[in-house]
Each structure stands twice: as C-alpha cells, then as structure tokens.
Amino acid sequence: MMAESRARGSWIYPERDQVIHGDATVAAPPSKHTQHETVDKETGEIRRHRVDPDASYTTEGGGRRVYGNKFLSLAVRVARTPHSRVILALESVRHKSKKRDPEREDEGAAVVRLVHHLLNKAPGIRAFTYDTALRGVHRAPLIADGIVVFTRQHGGLAPHSLQRYEKNYKNGKCSHYLYTAEGRVCERHITVDGETYYAPLPVEELERRKQKKSRFYHRLAIPCSRGDHELRIRVDETKEDREIDPSSQKPRFNRAEHLRQIPPDTPAGRRLLGFRQDSESIHSRFDQAYPHKRVPAYGANAGLLIYIGYAWVNNSITRALGQRPFGLAA
Ligand SMILES: [Zn+2]
Structure with missing residues (x-):
C-alpha cells in the first residue's frame, strides 16, 4: 500500500x-x-x-x-x-x-x-x-x-464569475462567460425564458505540474459553433488568489473552495x-x-x-x- x-x-x-x-x-x-x-x-x-x-x-x-x-x-x-x-x-x-x-x-x-x-x-x-x-x-x-x-x-456556494474567454475571427469575435458552479468551470448561458443556466464544461484531463509545489489544471473544452476552444484553468490556489482585495479586505478568490480537482457530482x-x-x-x-x-x-x-x-x-x-x-x- x-x-x-x-x-x-x-x-x-x-x-x-x-x-x-x-x-x-x-x-x-x-x-x-x-x-x-x-x-x-x-x-x-x-x-x-x-x-x-x-x-x-x-x-x-x-x-x-x-x-x-x-x-x-x-x-x-x-x-x-x-x-x-x-x-x-x-x-x-x-x-x-x-x-x-x-x-x-x-x-x-x-x-x-x-x-x-x-x-x-x-x-x-x-x-x-x-x-x-x-x-x-x-x-x-x-x-x-x-x-x-x-x-x-459545501452547499450554499453561489456561482462565481471566473473569466471571459474571447477569440477574434475575421468576421467578428466570440465571447464565452465562464463561471464556477458545483465545483467546476461552467459557461453561463441565458435561456429563451431569460433564465441563467450554467453548463458544465467537459474536463478533458486533470494535469499535474510538479515543481517545488504542485499545480493542478483542468484541460477544458468550450463547445462553440466556430469550433471548440481549448483552455487550461488552475484548480489549485494561486498567489494572486491569496492577495488581499482592497475593497473587501479578503483574499481575492477562494479557488480551492470554488474549483475542485475532481468535481463531486461525477x-x-x-x-x-x-x-x-x-x-x-x-x-x-x-x-x-x-x-x-x-x-x-x-x-x-x-x-x-x-x-x-x-x-x-x-x-x-x-x-x-x-x-x-x-x-x-x-
Ligand atoms: Zn467561441
């Protein structure tokens, strides 16, 4: 063992x-x-x-x-x-x-x-x-x-805005609004009824990079009509996450709480x-x-x-x- x-x-x-x-x-x-x-x-x-x-x-x-x-x-x-x-x-x-x-x-x-x-x-x-x-x-x-x-x-954790993914094309650009919900990265959609819906992004792989301290990444795919986008998101706590936000006097982002290496409902x-x-x-x-x-x-x-x-x-x-x-x- x-x-x-x-x-x-x-x-x-x-x-x-x-x-x-x-x-x-x-x-x-x-x-x-x-x-x-x-x-x-x-x-x-x-x-x-x-x-x-x-x-x-x-x-x-x-x-x-x-x-x-x-x-x-x-x-x-x-x-x-x-x-x-x-x-x-x-x-x-x-x-x-x-x-x-x-x-x-x-x-x-x-x-x-x-x-x-x-x-x-x-x-x-x-x-x-x-x-x-x-x-x-x-x-x-x-x-x-x-x-x-x-x-x-943990229950009662509201979806949290993570980042906007943008890509430029000759005939305009596409934008995807990424949030964290249920411990993983989701794309926010607005339904025809005006409701907000968070669609979980498929995790292609959990990657570990080991230096002095280990980093973990989700390799994600954003489904898109122009062709899926690939991106990596850190799922361990970054130095920036721990910086104190001047407006709230709290660390900027409790990443380990919002993003999970292995999302629970999988x-x-x-x-x-x-x-x-x-x-x-x-x-x-x-x-x-x-x-x-x-x-x-x-x-x-x-x-x-x-x-x-x-x-x-x-x-x-x-x-x-x-x-x-x-x-x-x-
Ligand atoms: Zn796109």
Missing part, C-alpha cells in the same frame, strides 16, 4: 490503496453525566457523579447532538480485500471553543498536519478523501503538496466519496468494541490512548493476515 514504485492509476482514478480516507467521530465517555451533583426534586436526595473533564455536546453532520470527545482517524486499505485496513493516524481534536480548550487543534488543522506527515513518509499517496468539514482553506495546502483532495461540495467523484465509507466502519467498530458503546476511560487523552490500542489490534490483524503465503484474497 502507498508504494511509490509500482504502476498506479491516473490522478482521476487512483488505485484504492493509494487513497487515504479519514473522518472524525464523537465517542461517548464512560459517564453520560454533565453535572457533578444532581438533586432529586421529589426526595431531595443529592447524588454525586463522575463527569468526563473534556467531553461536551457537539452537533454531528446530520444535525444530531452527541456528547463525548472527538477523535480523528486516517486510514488506507486494499481494494476488494477484507481485513486489509491500516489505521495510519489518530488524534483527539477540539470540539469546543478555543478558549475552553486551547491545547487541542481544530479538526481541519489536525487533518492538514497529519496528512502532511503521512505524505512525508509515503510519497506514493495520490489522493485523500474526507467530508465537508475540510474546506478550501484546508484543501489548498494539501493540493500544493501534490495530491488530489476530494470532499463533497463518476470519479462518486467513486472517491465511496472510499470514505470505510472510515465510518472504523468508528462504528471502535464504538462496538466496548460495553455500552462507551470508551472505558475519562478524558480526551485517556480516550485517545484507548483508541491507539484499538488501532494496534486492527493493524495487527491486517499484518497477520497479509503475511499469509498467497495474500489475503487466496
């Missing part, structure tokens, strides 16, 4: 074992109590409880409120091979305000640091797939490291989205490994130690089965 030497898939269709997947989960502490003392309103009885010092309430992706400590895991596995998963990195991450928990990193910062670390150890990694907690600001430095970073597109995107499911499986099995689905330790650091033990067992099983003479599939 993650070998640099062997033949690999394309940037758009990397091999399963060249793709790191990750997710964060909130694991329940041994006690569900949030108060050290409770008073029975009828009898007046005072009861004392042990309270996890780090746990708190947090809202999960689906809007469900959960109580516990937040852990992050990154892993890799081989395609169509049971018990091939290796957990590569674990961390306990902040899930309350920075003021209340100044020591821990937030989820996005921790993900970027851990993936950086893995890339230093295993340069054969081609892609990383995560959920929408990872925004453009987190994706940009990982893309610059030379990998494809895939997440679903067959290649859905394939990478599917790889992330394995993270849910890791967390689910971690929960099920302990009585009442509660981590048997108080505090985030102790919980992380328990999680490391769980990962050790998981990776040991993978190692033991992977050393069979004919591999796992045999």
